[in-house]
Amino acid sequence: DIQMTQSPTSLSASVGDRVTITCRASQSITTYLNWYQQKPGKAPKLLIYAASNLQGGVSSRFSGSGSGTDFTLTISSLQPEDFATYYCQQSYRTPITFGQGTRLDI
């Protein structure tokens, strides 16, 4: 199975900060990497697909980059609604696997 490791697992930041979350795959997944945001009690929401493509309707302050084994999600200027948990997910091969999540707190 492909293991997905996110860092950090938790992060404290302030409104207006630039934040970067890292995701590392245990083997190359080319660009089969997706990012999701989840708020408490809600379903996950797709932010970025195929490593760097912004899902429709998602703010342009979110961006993704990377290929192979190393990927990043960047939030350019944190807004109050961005405080949530973020997950990476590989869709290169089954079993589909998620990172353990990064909780972003104020």
Place this chain on the structure above:
Amino acid sequence: EVQLVESGGGLVQPGGSLRLSCAASGFTFSGSWMYWVRQAPGKGLEWVSRIDTDGTSITYADSVKGRFTISRDNAKSTLFLQMNSLRTEDTAVYYCARVLGWADYWGQGTLVTVSS
């Protein structure tokens, strides 16, 4: 508008069975691969199963293989998850999601609690 609505969750004893449903609307269900993903209380996301458009290609997580069965009824735009031999560790919110290589739409989830 794309909508996915799960149902069928509830409280069941260990060893019992449940059948989850996911009613889809607002898109061509018969042309979409689908996932089930679960989330145990306070934990992260765990992929459970995937099905292709006509049910001929199906994969499962090792943790549910042999106990859970994914299926679909394209005429009724509905996805199913038959869960047998349930264990306490299957307690989770179960989500269905549409797949385009990535899960772009998710349902609101249905809670399954396995407890005596």
